[in-house]
Every structure is written in structure tokens, then in C-alpha cells.
Amino acid sequence: MVDKHIPDDTLLYLDSVNVSFDGFKALNDLSLLVRKGELRAMIGPNGAGKSTMMDVITGKTRPDNGRVLYRQSTQAEASTDLTTYDEAAVANMGIGRKFQKPSVIESLTVWENLEIALVGRRSPFASLFHQLDDAGEVKIADTLMLIHLADRRDDLGENLSHGQKQWLEIGMLLLQEPELLLVDEPAAGMTDEETFRTADLLKDIARERSVVVVEHDMEFIRALDCRVTVLHEGHVLAEGSLDHVQQDQRVIDVYLGR
Ligand SMILES: Nc1ncnc2c1ncn2[C@@H]1O[C@H](COP(=O)(O)OP(=O)(O)OP(=O)(O)O)[C@@H](O)[C@H]1O
Numbered sequence: 001m002v003d004k005h006i007p008d009d010t011l012l013y014l015d016s017v018n019v020s021f022d023g024f025k026a027l028n029d030l031s032l033l034v035r036k037g038e039l040r041a042m043i044g045p046n047g048a049g050k051s052t053m054m055d056v057i058t059g060k061t062r063p064d065n066g067r068v069l070y071r072q073s074t075q076a077e078a079s080t081d082l083t084t085y086d087e088a089a090v091a092n093m094g095i096g097r098k099f100q101k102p103s104v105i106e107s108l109t110v111w112e113n114l115e116i117a118l119v120g121r122r123s124p125f126a127s128l129f130h131q132l133d134d135a136g137e138v139k140i141a142d143t144l145m146l147i148h149l150a151d152r153r154d155d156l157g158e159n160l161s162h163g164q165k166q167w168l169e170i171g172m173l174l175l176q177e178p179e180l181l182l183v184d185e186p187a188a189g190m191t192d193e194e195t196f197r198t199a200d201l202l203k204d205i206a207r208e209r210s211v212v213v214v215e216h217d218m219e220f221i222r223a224l225d226c227r228v229t230v231l232h233e234g235h236v237l238a239e240g241s242l243d244h245v246q247q248d249q250r251v252i253d254v255y256l257g258r
């Protein structure tokens, strides 16, 4: 499918997406465009539809109507409508999702967790007996550096702080080399220092991939220093720099001023 209306460097384009639950419109004619290599922050009040938007992109929730066009770099001009695929298929197309609760395996070391992510999540048992090649070792070592856990590589997952577990989970997702990473409320429960480190980490990641991050922590959003979309009642209320949206009276009324 070729769509002539969207810019060439578009990675993801939500086109008038609607989702309703028992008559309640969680997403209401939502349109949104994410470019290749872009870091995008999404904010908005509780229930605005931010997580539902991620559910739709990742194939967890099927919208009533609308399209989610995804243009993978390997597919040149063609885009795929993600709404016709299930979660596993969407993940295989290069879309990684970080949920709020980390799924790190507590009884394995940091290194082993990363090894499982690299070799294959579906069969952790088999992957522990898989011999990593040199390229695999280098990938894991590079990831450890990126997520600031190089000196914790032999520690068990259960001995990491909350923030470190979140970073490990992000590292595990990166080893699957997503083109788009979706991150829902990564800073929740983090210390201030961990929060700023997480912002730096996502900025690093967005140099090679697109990242969409949902957060309520405005200090964190400011540290991301990127384009911000404000969602309200399942629709885009405002979009632009953080300074721009913070001065928008409608945004103040429904979110920031409360
Ligand atoms: N599976 C579901 N079944 C029924 N209602 C749902 C379902 N998922 C979400 N909703 C409703 O849709 C609306 C949007 O929820 P969503 O979780 O997307 O909001 P959010 O913007 O992520 O909010 P928060 O900031 O609190 O995480 C809410 O009213 C929620 O109760």
C-alpha cells in the first residue's frame, strides 16, 4: 500500500483511529504521525487514551475503524496497515513495547537476561544452552554500556534497583532491534537521578530508532527535549515543543493546571 499524503520519512501514521469500549470512545478519530528517528513524548490526563493508542499500534486492541500505517525501512515505499496483524506479527515487524512492570527474570543475571532477549524470548530454556557467537557477545556488551549496567552484568535480576530493572528491560527490547520503541511511563517509581538517566538513555536510543514515550513527569518530559503531543479524550489536543503546549490554555485547563 502506498500512501501519497504522508511525508517520505514517516515511520508510523495513525489515520483517524477509533476505539470504543461499551460505547465509551477511548480513541476518538485519533490521527498522529511519527517520523523515522524521531523521539516523541505523549502526555495527557488519566484515561486520555495513551496506553490504548499503544495497544492499537502493537496489535493488542483492534480499532473499530481507522488505519495504522507503518513503513518499515526494509519495505521501501510500501506501508503496512498494522490493524490487520496480531501482537506477535507486529513485534516481528520491528515494534518493541516496554510495559510499566518490568518482565526481567529475577533469578537470572543481567547478562543472562540479555542473552535470552537476543537469542529468543519464546524459549528461555533453549537459549541458555545456545552458544553465543562473537557478534552476539559484542551486541550484549554494547547494550550493557548503553544501559549503564556493565558493572552489574553478573548480578541477579532480583538485586537490581527498580530503575536498573527498567533499563535492563529496555536493553532486552533493544537487542531485538526494533525500529520503533514504545515506552509507557518509564519514570514511574524512579528516583530523580534514575529519571534523568532514563531521559538520557531514550535520547541515545532515538539516535538510531524512533521512540514514543508516555509520561506524566514534566521534569522528565523537559529533559527529553523533543516534540510533545497532548492527548485528551482520545484525540490530539495540542502538539509542538513543551514550551508551546504548556502555554496552550486548553492544555492548562484539562491537564497541566489541575
Ligand atoms: N480493555 C478495556 N476495556 C474497557 N475500557 C478500557 C480498556 N482499556 C482502556 N479502557 C478505558 O479507556 C480509557 C483510556 O484508557 P487508557 O488506559 O488508554 O488511558 P491513559 O491515557 O493511558 O491513562 P493513564 O495516564 O491513567 O495511564 C479509560 O477510560 C479506560 O478506562
Ligand SMILES: [Mg+2]
Binding pocket: 050, 051, 052, 184
Ligand atoms: Mg496509560
